[in-house]
Amino acid sequence: MDEKYTVIGKTIVIKGELEGNENLIIEGRIEGTINLKKNLTVKETGILEANVQTQNAEISGRISGNINVNDKIEITSSGRMIGDIKSPRLIIQDGAKFKGNIDMGEMNMGDMKIPLKDEKVEKIELESKPKEIEPESKPEEIKPENKPEEKKPEKTFGKKKNKKFGPGIKGPGKK
Secondary structure (H helix, E strand, O other), X not given: OOOOEEEEOOOOEEEEEEEEOOEEEEOOEEEEEEEEOOEEEEOOOOEXXXXXXXXXXXXXXXXXXXXXXXXXXXXXXXXXXXXXXXXXXXXEOOOOEEEOOEEOOOOOOOOOOOOOOOOOOOOOOOOOOOOOOOOOOOOOOOOHHHOOOOOOOOOOOOOOOOOOOOOOOOOOOOO
């Protein structure tokens, strides 16, 4: 059995209060309030300047006003809305435009406690100075007699290949 629905056509303008117990498709313009027990669909040509209460809503047109939805609201990529949304489920497609507040109802954060604005928060103070770490054993002091012999580089005289000397510069072995 097909669900009943009403279509408000592209050239229709309604000012006032609209109530119903069936699905509503808006292609025209409504100014006022809408209270539905079923679903609301605002097509791309639809314009609402209204506060809305409904079960579900799909917005492809333009809405200026607050909307309260019992189940789910979806703003499609062509949808534009200015106003507040109250709904437990919300879908905003890529390309949609929305300006307002969203209230998705009660929320259980489990064990995670988020303090309220005026609630005191327990502060944990950390030590300001780092603890010194004592070495397990001190290294032996190196005395001059215990120092290992240093190797001195060997001097080599003669011509080194690939080394160029400019005028007035004496190379190795030249006096």
